[in-house]
Amino acid sequence: xxxxxxxxxxxxxxxxxxxxxxxxxxxxxxxxxxxxxxxxxxxxxxxxxxxxxxxxxxxxxxxxxxxxxxxxxxxxxxxxxxxxxxxxxxxxxxxxxxxxxxxxxxxxxxxxxxxxxxxxxxxxxxxxxxxxxxxxxxxxxxxxxxxxxxxxxxxxxxxxxxxxxxxxxxxxxxxxxxxxxxxxxxxxxxxxxxxxxxxxxxxxxxxxxxxxxxxxxxxxxxxxxxxx
Amino acid sequence: xxxxxxxxxxxxxxxxxxxxxxxxxxxxxxxxxxxxxxxxxxxxxxxxxxxxxxxxxxxxxxxxxxxxxxxxxxxxxxxxxxxxxxxxxxxxxxxxxxxxxxxxxxxxxxxxxxxxxxxxxxxxxxxxxxxxxxxxxxxxxxxxxxxxxxxxxxxxxxxxxxxxxxxxxxxxxxxxxxxxxxxxxxxxxxxxxxxxxxxxxxxxxxxxxxx
Numbered sequence: 001x002x003x004x005x006x007x008x009x010x011x012x013x014x015x016x017x018x019x020x021x022x023x024x025x026x027x028x029x030x031x032x033x034x035x036x037x038x039x040x041x042x043x044x045x046x047x048x049x050x051x052x053x054x055x056x057x058x059x060x061x062x063x064x065x066x067x068x069x070x071x072x073x074x075x076x077x078x079x080x081x082x083x084x085x086x087x088x089x090x091x092x093x094x095x096x097x098x099x100x101x102x103x104x105x106x107x108x109x110x111x112x113x114x115x116x117x118x119x120x121x122x123x124x125x126x127x128x129x130x131x132x133x134x135x136x137x138x139x140x141x142x143x144x145x146x147x148x149x150x151x152x153x154x155x156x157x158x159x160x161x162x163x164x165x166x167x168x169x170x171x172x173x174x175x176x177x178x179x180x181x182x183x184x185x186x187x188x189x190x191x192x193x194x195x196x197x198x199x200x201x202x203x204x205x206x207x208x209x210x211x212x213x214x215x216x217x218x219x220x221x222x223x224x225x226x227x228x
Numbered sequence: 229x230x231x232x233x234x235x236x237x238x239x240x241x242x243x244x245x246x247x248x249x250x251x252x253x254x255x256x257x258x259x260x261x262x263x264x265x266x267x268x269x270x271x272x273x274x275x276x277x278x279x280x281x282x283x284x285x286x287x288x289x290x291x292x293x294x295x296x297x298x299x300x301x302x303x304x305x306x307x308x309x310x311x312x313x314x315x316x317x318x319x320x321x322x323x324x325x326x327x328x329x330x331x332x333x334x335x336x337x338x339x340x341x342x343x344x345x346x347x348x349x350x351x352x353x354x355x356x357x358x359x360x361x362x363x364x365x366x367x368x369x370x371x372x373x374x375x376x377x378x379x380x381x382x383x384x385x386x387x388x389x390x391x392x393x394x395x396x397x398x399x400x401x402x403x404x405x406x407x408x409x410x411x412x413x414x415x416x417x418x419x420x421x422x423x424x425x426x427x428x429x430x431x432x433x434x435x436x437x438x439x
Binding site: 025026027028029051075076077078079081083084085087088094096097098099100101102103104106107118119120121122123124125126166167168169170171172173174175176203219220221 | 274275276277278289290291292293294298303309310311312313315316317319320344348349350351352353354355356357358361362388389390391392
């Protein structure tokens with residue numbers, strides 16, 4: 001694990017055509033500093049795995065606006081009408097997954113599991129074309145694991161080894177994505193000395209983490225603010 | 229702004245809950261149900277990773293504590309936080325007692341449609357499909373008719389269904405239905421509503437089980 005001084009340096013590994021996981025549930029737990037830098041990079045044809053795709057012209061929505069997204073995999077694009085419009089125009093591919101399936105596929109991807117069966121979505125349009133199988137008299141749908149080249153996530157604190165703790169509902173997809181990408185880049189509110197985080201409170205052990213930066217954007221009651 | 233029709237539906241839905249149940253509330257009318265249950269009567273679960281949701285006052289808002297509708301919520305005593313995979317393991321694994329969901333349509337087999345409208349550019353499903361396969365009991369809350377006066381309680385959903393699972397209870401501004409042994413049963417009229425009004429606004433076939 002290495003601590004980087006800026007989001008620009010931490011994201012220097014991102015390349016055209018890669019698959020990027022982005023943590024967060026809307027703004028909560030989103031890697032807001034890394035997202036803002038990601039949208040400035042000269043890369044395209046990205047596959048983005050994230051629950052949402054920002055809002056119109058905001059966050060990941062900017063990536064879409066700039067036509068840098070080839071495919072979006074997520075569960076809830078409702079908050080950004082640009083996603084539906086871009087899809088109708090044939091500009092992007094979309095893989096819509098139930099939220100639990102999205103989470104479990106990422107978990108599987110990080111855990112060496114190629115696929116798994118779930119009851120969720122059986123008999124619906126989202127199961128079309130997917131293999132099904134009966135277990136104990138009930139129908140299940142085969143879902144495949146998700147992995148990425150890069151994950152950008154948000155945690156509350158990191159220590160200098162890269163151990164992470166999360167805060168409240170800002171946890172969401174972040175610990176899962178930390179396990180499922182080749183390069184895991186984390187922004188945190190505070191970097192502390194190793195030993196300062198209680199060992200039994202560490203949610204993501206350092207072996208999953210590659211790069212850490214200090215967050216420059218913080219979500220407050222009044223909205224997102226910049227800080228140094 | 230509170231809408232009296234929605235509030236009445238939410239208030240009635242709250243009466244379905246039993247003490248100590250683990251309850252997941254969907255977006256819209258279901259979220260309002262929380263206003264009609266006593267504090268600590270049930271444990272509210274939200275799929276973005278929290279058990280022990282409670283109301284929050286404006287001055288106590290923490291922007292990093294939200295429910296699935298991304299609204300600020302409070303932390304009850306004994307609350308816990310967990311990642312999205314654990315949250316959906318709770319849902320799919322049968323550990324959530326009750327899910328209260330909004331719907332666009334429900335049919336006479338009590339199957340619901342609540343995630344997609346043909347021809348509309350809105351793409352999202354969230355946790356609805358997971359809640360339907362996993363929650364022990366599913367209650368849906370909805371206005372009985374759409375804004376243009378069409379029944380939402382149909383013979384068959386013409387929007388894509390959310391699950392092949394039938395829901396247990398349907399609560400509207402006109403009536404309460406239960407799905408029992410493969411049939412919709414009208415079990416209650418909402419205050420001030422007569423049977424004729426329910427019949428006139430319900431396309432689905434139902435059994436009159438009013439006491």
